[in-house]
Amino acid sequence: MSEPSASSNDRLAHPYARPWWKDALVYQVYVRSFADSNGDGVGDLAGIRSRLGHIASLGVEAIWLNPCYPSPQHDHGYDVANYFDIHDEYGTLDDFDALLADARNLGIKILMDLVPSHCSIEHRWFIAALASDPNSPERARFYFRDGKGDAGNEPPNNWQSAFGGPAWTRLDADPTANNGKGGQWYLHTFAREQPDLDHTHTDVHQLFDEIFKFWFDRGVEGFRVDAVAGTGKHPDLPDQPPVGPEVGVLDITWMNEYTVFRPEGHDVWRRFRATIDNYESGHPGRELMMVAEAYAVRRPELVKAFTEPDQFHQMFSFDLMLTPWEKHSIEQAMLDPIAILAKTGVPPAWTLNNHDIQRIVTRLGRSDAHLPEIWTNNNLALSRADVDLALGERRARAMAALIFALPGSLYLYQGEELGLPEVFDIPADRREDPVFERTGGAEIGRDGCRVPMPWTNDASSSYGFSTPRADGTVGEPWLPQPTAWGERSVSEIDDIENSTLHMYQSLGEVRDEFAVSQPLEAQTIDIGPEVIAVRRGDLVVVVNPTDEPVQLDLDHRELAITQPVFASEPAEMHTTGVIPANSTIWFSS
Incomplete structure (x- = not known):
């Protein structure tokens, strides 16, 4: 595949001019696992630079970098020792500036990850x-x-x-x-190596003012803000009321009314927003932003509170990421974010995967993935049901085709464009997530979605993840890769017609042409009892979440003057009105 030019990544002109972040396509890079340029087994900034062509081929407008600040790596960057530099395993500030410049030449912005709730014991x-x-x-x-x-x-x-x-x-x-x-x-709300910061202290206020200015001055265009739910505490720090035995060990914190979704946190976000707005007003032409990470699924009142005009520009909508593969559940997962958009004008930031949750191919491949009663905040992460990866990938493709059409921004997580599954068979002595250690192995943690990317089928270079040293050797990757990882690599599936990679590349193109060109609005519509249908302007997207083909009525008033323009299973796209099992089709006039 040829390297894309900046012009090939430019958004098609459309009549709905708006800030870039309102409907951006963003690619999340877990720096440690993306690409290793020096053969030490750890991803780095130079590795990202070497693979920018791949990212640009997806049509993205921004890259979100997981924390790459100096850190002892007890929680792989989320324990920040210095907010004003780059971790030595990843490179230097010069390497960061070079990455930013190369990305800019491709029309791609850089977003950083901000960790305000805590720092490192080495800060x-x-x-x-x-x-x-x-x-x-x-x-x-x-x-x-x-x-x-x-x-x-x-x-x-x-x-x-x-x-x-x-x-x-x-x-x-x-x-x-x-x-x-x-x-x-x-x-420490998280690991013992992550002491909580008290944001009522003026020194903490000043620190974060300086952090924003430092990175904005370098050319960063925004921040994903980590763990906003747990920032701010009740001043008296009272005991948490008892919880029932049915509450999982990792869920207890998120039920603590004295440390989760506190009003004191909103004071922090108002200060952050004022800092951003003041900087932006002094730098004409910049469109800066911050997006909140908080699991407020099925709690629209919280989303509205976080996205008041004086707080976050956007907030992640994890609703579709966490929904079972079932008609009513999927419809419900779209309703709240779309309703909030209609009332407030704040578009959601959608996603299907990230560095904290099992990959969607595995989750939707479970034999109980279609049962609405299995919904949890970890969506099947605790399920022990069998996994059919072929079925999971087909459903994940259909879900991606749906979410690409929705109003708002969309965040992809590295490797989802390859259809990567969760990796479970990581030896205990190789696991690095503090969740595994702090629960004595009762919870396996998040390592399985962070396994280094496969780029080629060459096992000697960690499937292309590592560039060999001068002597031809490479270090062991920081997390072990499965032996079949190379079969899912970029080079292998790039030659396969209708591969998931090709589908994602096509989705980036049709999103610009048929979805982003529409207003920031959408409605669910009824065109049959078995399917999910969403109208966005001239675009109608239909999902069949069942295991059987469904015949559509092409004379239905919602479809009568449309033609199919994209399908998650393109070999089966036709004009007879049959939508295959576990698939999605776009129709447009």
Whole structure:
């Protein structure tokens, strides 16, 4: 495939001019797993530069980089030690600037990942806090508290970590320390290596003002903001009310009303938005943005609160990512985001995959994926049902064809364009997700969706992930790849007609031509009891979520003057009105 030029990635002209981020196609790069340029087994910025042609071939307008700041990598970048530099395994600031310049030449913007709720135990502030006395200004930037019980031996409250185990870690158990209260405890909503920042502190305000300016000055166009639900705490830090035994260990935190979706968090987002708006006003021509990551599925009131005009520009809609493969569930997953768009003008940021959840090919391939009662916030991640990967890939293709048509922006996760499945057989001693360690292996964690990308069928180069060193050797990839990984590589499926890669490339083109050219609105319509249908302007998208072909009435008033223009199973696209099982067809006048 030839390298795309900047002009080949330009959006087709259409009458609905709007900020680029309102309906952008964005590609998420998990830096550590995308491409390794120096043979050490770890992805890096130079590796991304070498594969920009692949990203551009999908028609994307922006790349979102998972955290690539200096970090001890206890949570692979989400424990930030320095917000103003690049992690040495990934390169340097010069490498970042070169990536940004190359991307810009292809018409692609760069978004960074911002982690405001916590930093790393190796951040200079936390190191200073450890060296300071209780109640010192250095500790006031975090949540340090005396413990309860004799000599403070018990945590300050009963909060649990989102990764399992207590949300508090003690510094020093010496009972004579701190005037007999023992060593203080510090709060970490996630891993113990990720101390929570107290955003009521003016130093924290100033830090994030400086972070925005630093990266905007380099040319970054926006931020995906991590874990916004857990930013902000009840000032008294009271105990969480008891939860029932049916609540999973990883769900307890997200039911804690004193640390999740707090009003104090919205004060943080207002400050962030004011910083962005002030910067933008002084730099004409820039269209900056931030998008919120919070799992507020089926809670439209939360989405509205986060996307008030003085807060986030957009918020991720995980509804379709988490829905079972069933008509009513899929329709319901579209209704709230589309209704919010109609009322507020804020378009959703859709996605089907990311670095925190099992890949959709595996999830939709499970034998219980069609059952509405299995819906959870992890959508089948806890299911032990059998997986049919061929069926899962077909359903995932159909879901992608639906989501590409919807109003709003769309975030792809690296490898979904290859139809990659979740990898389960990672040896315990190779797993790196702190979820696995903190739950004693009871939860396998998120490593399975982070396995390095396969680019070729050459096992000696980690399936093209690593560029060999001068002596021809490559280091072992940081996570092991399956032996059949090369069969799903870019080079292998690029030669297969109607491959998932080809479908994604085509979807990028038809999205511009038939979807983005429509208004930012959509409605579900009724054209039959077995199918899902969505109208967006002149475009009608029909999904058959059943395991049998469905005959459509092409004389129906919604379809009468249309013709099929795209299908998730293109070999079966025709004008007889039969929509194949587990597939999607676009119709347009």
